[in-house]
Amino acid sequence: MSQQRDTNRRIVLASRPHGAPTEANFRLESQHLPQLAEGQVLLRTVWLSLDPYMRGRMSDAPSYVPPIAIDAVMGAGTIARVEKSRHADFMEGEWVVSQNGWQDFALSDGRDLQRLPEAARQHPSWGLSLLGMTGFTAYMGLLDIGQPQAGETVVVAAATGAVGSVVGQIARLKGCHVIGIAGGAEKCRFAEQMLGFDRCLDHRDPSLAEQLRSYCPDGIDVYFENVGGKVFDVVLPLMNPRGRIPLCGLIADYNASAPSTLPDRLPQLQGAILRKRLRVQGFIITQDYPHRFDEFVRQMGQWVTEKRIVLREDIYDGLDNAPEIFAGMLEGRNFGKVVVRVAPDQP
Amino acid sequence: MSQQRDTNRRIVLASRPHGAPTEANFRLESQHLPQLAEGQVLLRTVWLSLDPYMRGRMSDAPSYVPPIAIDAVMGAGTIARVEKSRHADFMEGEWVVSQNGWQDFALSDGRDLQRLPEAARQHPSWGLSLLGMTGFTAYMGLLDIGQPQAGETVVVAAATGAVGSVVGQIARLKGCHVIGIAGGAEKCRFAEQMLGFDRCLDHRDPSLAEQLRSYCPDGIDVYFENVGGKVFDVVLPLMNPRGRIPLCGLIADYNASAPSTLPDRLPQLQGAILRKRLRVQGFIITQDYPHRFDEFVRQMGQWVTEKRIVLREDIYDGLDNAPEIFAGMLEGRNFGKVVVRVAPDQP
Structure with missing residues (x-):
C-alpha cells in the first residue's frame, strides 16, 4: 500500500x-x-x-x-x-x-x-x-566533549553508522589518528577506503583487543561511545590519561531485557576514571546543544559542499x-x- | 623512640x-x-x-x-x-x-x-x-569540575574528612544546598554544627537511600566522589540531568583484595550517564592543576583568614x-x- x-x-x-x-x-x-x-x-x-x-x-x-x-x-x-x-x-x-x-x-x-x-x-x-540530528550529534559530541587535538588517537564504534562515520571524518579533518570499529569486513573496508579512517577493526574478530592495541600504539585519547557492550571493555584499558569519552548511545544495550551476567565492572570503570583522570560525559543533542545548531549547519554545510565529509x-x-x-x-x-x-x- | x-x-x-x-x-x-x-x-x-x-x-x-x-x-x-x-x-x-x-x-x-x-x-x-593538597583537591574538584551554581544541591561523601569537609564549606559559600555523608552520629553532628552543612547523613544507616532522597527534594546536581562503594549507588538514582561527578578517590575500594561480588553495575552507570547527560571526571590534583595552585592559595588563604572555612x-x-x-x-x-x-x- x-x-x-x-x-x-x-x-x-x-x-x-x-x-x-x-x-x-x-x-x-x-x-x-x-x-x-x-x-x-x-x-x-x-x-x-x-x-x-x-x-x-x-x-x-x-x-x-x-x-x-x-x-x-x-x-x-x-x-x-x-x-x-x-x-x-x-x-x-x-x-x-x-x-x-x-x-x-x-x-x-x-x-x-x-x-x-x-x-x-x-x-x-x-x-x-549529515545536516541534521545525527551529524549534529557527531559534531558536538566529538568537538565539544571529545576536544580532539591534532595527532591524538580517536576511536569510534559503529564506524559506518550515521553518527560514527561523521565522527571519524571530522576527527580526520582535525588531524587525528582515527580507528573505527564496525561489524564485518565490508563495513571496515568502506570505513578505510571511502571515509578515510586510518584503520577499521571488526568487532566480531576474537582478536579485537590485541588488534586495537597494535593500531593504537600511543593509546586512545578520545573514544566516541555510541554502542556500549563489549567494545567499551576493550577500549577502556587503552585510554590515555585525560582521555575523553563522549557518550551518546548504547545501542548494544537497548534490546537487553535481562541484566548483564558479567561480574561487576563498576569498580573497574571508576578506578580507570580516577587513575587516568578520564572524562566520561553523556549528552543528548536535542537537549544540550540547540543553541549551537546554526554554527553546526554552517560548518557542516561547508564540509559537505566541499565533499570533505560524505555519507x-x-x-x-x-x-x-x-x-x-x-x-x-x-x-x-x-x-x-x-x-x-x-x-x-x-x- | x-x-x-x-x-x-x-x-x-x-x-x-x-x-x-x-x-x-x-x-x-x-x-x-x-x-x-x-x-x-x-x-x-x-x-x-x-x-x-x-x-x-x-x-x-x-x-x-x-x-x-x-x-x-x-x-x-x-x-x-x-x-x-x-x-x-x-x-x-x-x-x-x-x-x-x-x-x-x-x-x-x-x-x-x-x-x-x-x-x-x-x-x-x-x-x-586547608592550604595544601587536600584543600586544593577540594577547591579544584568542586569548582572546576563540579561547577556548582547557587541554589544547586551538592552531596559530599566523607563529609568530615580532609577533602570532604572543605568541599562542603566551599559549596555553602557558593550558595548551594549541601548534604554530607559520614560515618556515625558524631561526625554528622560536627558537619552540621561546625561545618555548616545543611544536613549530614550516616552511611551506616540502613535507610540512607530514603533519607538522602528526602533531604535532596530537588535531586543532586554535584556529587563529589571521594569514597566509592555503596554511597555511589544511592546517589546515582538521584542525580539530576547534567549533573557533575568529580572523582578524586575511592577509599572504599583501596583495601579491596577481591573483586566485587555484586551484579554488573556498569550498564546501569552507562545508562545513567547517557539518560541524565552526566559528566563523570577523574582528576589528580598534582597532575591536573599545578598551574592553578597560586590562585587557590590566594582564595583559600583569604577564606581561612576570615574563618569562613575551618578544619x-x-x-x-x-x-x-x-x-x-x-x-x-x-x-x-x-x-x-x-x-x-x-x-x-x-x-
Missing part, C-alpha cells in the same frame, strides 16, 4: 517489546487526512529517519526521551513537503525538517519546523543525517516496511544512515 | 599488603643523618600528612601514582624546617612544604619545596590540608605510630585531617 493523497497511513506502537522489537509491536492504520486549520500547514512525509534511540521510546523504562504511548504514532524526524498551507511563513511545495513520525501526513503550527538547510537542497534526506545512506522504500527495517537496524544489518522513502522526492 | 638530632628514623615499606595494611607491612629503621652537599638543604620533618592515596602506592597494581618500592621510605607530604642549608634560597629555620615521606630528616635541592603559605604561618600543619585536624604524635594511625584512617577511625607531629612545632 503506497502513499495516497487522501488517506493518512500511520504506524502506531501496538505493544511494548521485550528484548528485540518484532512486527507484532507495531500496527499500520489508515485514517482520513486531518483537517487543516488557520495557522497550520499540512505536511507530506517524504523521508523518514529511523534511529536507534527510538528503541528507548518504545519502552516505558526510564530513558532520556519520554516513552511513546500505546496506540500513539511512532515518533521520528522527517523531511516533508508543505502540501497545503494556511500559515503565513510557509508556502506550498516548500521543504521542511519536521517531526511527523511514522506516517504519511501531519499537521503543524510551524513551531516544530525547520527549513531544510541550503546544503541539503540537492539531497533532502541529508537534512536527517553512505541505507535507503529503503515504503512506510509499511519501517518496522522490519527498524528491527534490522538494531541488529546492525543496516550499512549507513537508515532512511525510508515514504513518497517520491518530486511532487 | 622520639626524634633525635643525629639519627634519621624512617619507615619503609616491608611488604605489599593484601587487603587492609597491617603493621607487618612496615619497618622502622634508623640511620645516620645524610651528608649535606653544596646546593642542598637538610630538612627536619615536623608534620607528616597521612592520606588515603598512600594505600594505592603500597600496591604494585596499576594506580595513578607509581608504587613505592619494597624497602623504600613511605612517601608523604610533610611540613619541615630547614635544619641546615647550603642552598642560596633557603635559610636555616625556615618553614617549607616538602615531600620528606615517613622519616625524620631528608635532603633536598630545593626543587620539590614550596614556602609555607602565609595564611598557614600560625598553624603550619594547614600547609598539608578539624586529627592530630597524633610520633613517627613510629604512623603505621597504626594510617591503618585506622583507612577504616574511617579518624575524625578530620590526619597529621602526625614528628617533632615539636618550635625548634
Whole structure:
C-alpha cells in the first residue's frame, strides 16, 4: 500500500517489546487526512529517519526521551513537503525538517519546523543525517566533549553508522589518528577506503583487543561511545590519561531485557576514571546543544559542499516496511544512515 | 623512640599488603643523618600528612601514582624546617612544604619545596590540608569540575574528612544546598554544627537511600566522589540531568583484595550517564592543576583568614605510630585531617 493523497497511513506502537522489537509491536492504520486549520500547514512525509534511540521510546523504562504511548504514532524526524498551507511563513511545495513520525501526513503550527538547510537542497534526506540530528550529534559530541587535538588517537564504534562515520571524518579533518570499529569486513573496508579512517577493526574478530592495541600504539585519547557492550571493555584499558569519552548511545544495550551476567565492572570503570583522570560525559543533542545548531549547519554545510565529509545512506522504500527495517537496524544489518522513502522526492 | 638530632628514623615499606595494611607491612629503621652537599638543604620533618592515596602506592597494581618500592621510605607530604642549608634560597629555620615521606630528616635541592603559605604561618600543619593538597583537591574538584551554581544541591561523601569537609564549606559559600555523608552520629553532628552543612547523613544507616532522597527534594546536581562503594549507588538514582561527578578517590575500594561480588553495575552507570547527560571526571590534583595552585592559595588563604572555612585536624604524635594511625584512617577511625607531629612545632 503506497502513499495516497487522501488517506493518512500511520504506524502506531501496538505493544511494548521485550528484548528485540518484532512486527507484532507495531500496527499500520489508515485514517482520513486531518483537517487543516488557520495557522497550520499540512505536511507530506517524504523521508523518514529511523534511529536507534527510538528503541528507548518504545519502552516505558526510564530513558532520556519520554516513552511513546500505546496506540500513539511512532515518533521520528522527517523531511516533508508543505502540501497545503494556511500559515503565513510557509508556502506550498516548500521543504521542511519536521517531526511527523511514522506516517504519511501531519499537521503543524510551524513551531516544530525547520527549513531544510541550503546544503541539503540537492539531497533532502541529508537534512536527517549529515545536516541534521545525527551529524549534529557527531559534531558536538566529538568537538565539544571529545576536544580532539591534532595527532591524538580517536576511536569510534559503529564506524559506518550515521553518527560514527561523521565522527571519524571530522576527527580526520582535525588531524587525528582515527580507528573505527564496525561489524564485518565490508563495513571496515568502506570505513578505510571511502571515509578515510586510518584503520577499521571488526568487532566480531576474537582478536579485537590485541588488534586495537597494535593500531593504537600511543593509546586512545578520545573514544566516541555510541554502542556500549563489549567494545567499551576493550577500549577502556587503552585510554590515555585525560582521555575523553563522549557518550551518546548504547545501542548494544537497548534490546537487553535481562541484566548483564558479567561480574561487576563498576569498580573497574571508576578506578580507570580516577587513575587516568578520564572524562566520561553523556549528552543528548536535542537537549544540550540547540543553541549551537546554526554554527553546526554552517560548518557542516561547508564540509559537505566541499565533499570533505560524505555519507553512505541505507535507503529503503515504503512506510509499511519501517518496522522490519527498524528491527534490522538494531541488529546492525543496516550499512549507513537508515532512511525510508515514504513518497517520491518530486511532487 | 622520639626524634633525635643525629639519627634519621624512617619507615619503609616491608611488604605489599593484601587487603587492609597491617603493621607487618612496615619497618622502622634508623640511620645516620645524610651528608649535606653544596646546593642542598637538610630538612627536619615536623608534620607528616597521612592520606588515603598512600594505600594505592603500597600496591604494585596499576594506580595513578607509581608504587613505592619494597624497602623504600613511605612517601608523604610533610611540613619541615630547614635544619641546615647550603642552598642560596633557603635559610636555616625556615618553614617549607616538602615531600620528606615517613622519616625524620631528608635532603633536598630545593626543587620539590614550596614556602609555607602565609595564611598557614600560625598553624603550619594547614600547609598539608586547608592550604595544601587536600584543600586544593577540594577547591579544584568542586569548582572546576563540579561547577556548582547557587541554589544547586551538592552531596559530599566523607563529609568530615580532609577533602570532604572543605568541599562542603566551599559549596555553602557558593550558595548551594549541601548534604554530607559520614560515618556515625558524631561526625554528622560536627558537619552540621561546625561545618555548616545543611544536613549530614550516616552511611551506616540502613535507610540512607530514603533519607538522602528526602533531604535532596530537588535531586543532586554535584556529587563529589571521594569514597566509592555503596554511597555511589544511592546517589546515582538521584542525580539530576547534567549533573557533575568529580572523582578524586575511592577509599572504599583501596583495601579491596577481591573483586566485587555484586551484579554488573556498569550498564546501569552507562545508562545513567547517557539518560541524565552526566559528566563523570577523574582528576589528580598534582597532575591536573599545578598551574592553578597560586590562585587557590590566594582564595583559600583569604577564606581561612576570615574563618569562613575551618578544619578539624586529627592530630597524633610520633613517627613510629604512623603505621597504626594510617591503618585506622583507612577504616574511617579518624575524625578530620590526619597529621602526625614528628617533632615539636618550635625548634
